Amino acid sequence: MIRIGVVAGSTRPGRKADVVARWVCDIAAKRPDATAELVDLKDHPLPHFDEMLPPSMAPSTRPAVRRWGAAVAALDAFVFVTPEYNHSIPGALKDAVDFLYQEWHHKPAGLVSYGVHGGTRAAEHLRLVLGQVSVPVVRSQVTLSLHADFAQFRDFRPGPHQEATVGTMLDEVVAWAGALRGLRRPQAVR
Known part of the structure; x- marks a missing residue:
């Protein structure tokens, strides 16, 4: 079984990332080849990234970062799951990626973005960031429009086609996770 973490990438009040992430988890729960769990950044309060050395050289000794690394x-x-803020990802999500290094290696990812234009610019930015920590991002991605998939920009009501789009993305994530299994080493908590 492939263990997929569905990361709610915003901690902002009034966010939709948690609702969208639970929706993705519900779709993934129907699969026989994977399990999915919500990984909410609100449950992992991290400071702003301000380490003296990058985590590739010296892992953090902070307890909150160590807990995040273990997760x-x-x-x-x-x-x-990321909203688009000013053509990019939320700072909390960027910090969450930046605090770790080895923990990310050879673990594929899918992207679900949302915003006025589907969050596509945030997703493209996140692809670049994840590439630096050896996270291959699958081609298929889910883009949710605040106009079409959220009633009056508030209530999440994805279009009927979106579940199939999530399924396609999950198919790729699971396939890549299986293919990369031999490259992943069991991680010792540092």
């Missing part, structure tokens, strides 16, 4: 290390793959 990431325990998973095989990810789906990142």
Whole structure:
């Protein structure tokens, strides 16, 4: 079984990332080849990234970062749910990626983005960031429009086609996670 962490990538009041992430988890729960769990950044309050050395050289000794690292290390793959803020990802999500290094390696990811234009610019930015920590991002992604998939920009009501789009993305994440299994080493909590 592939263990997928569905990361709710915003901690902002009034966010929709948690609702969208639970929706992805519900769709993933129907699969026989994977399990999905919500990984909410609100449950992992991290400071702003301000380490003296990058985590590739010296892992953090902060307890909150070590707990976050253990959560990431325990998973095989990810789906990142991100809103688009000013053409990019939320700072909390960027910090969450930046605090770790080895824990991310060879674990594929899918992207679910949302915003006025589907959050596509945030998703493209996140692809670049994840590439630096050796997270291959699958081609298929889910883009949710605040106009079409949220009633009056508030209530999440995805179009009927979106579940199939999530399924396609999850198919790719699971396939990549299986293919990369031999490259992932069991992670010791540092």
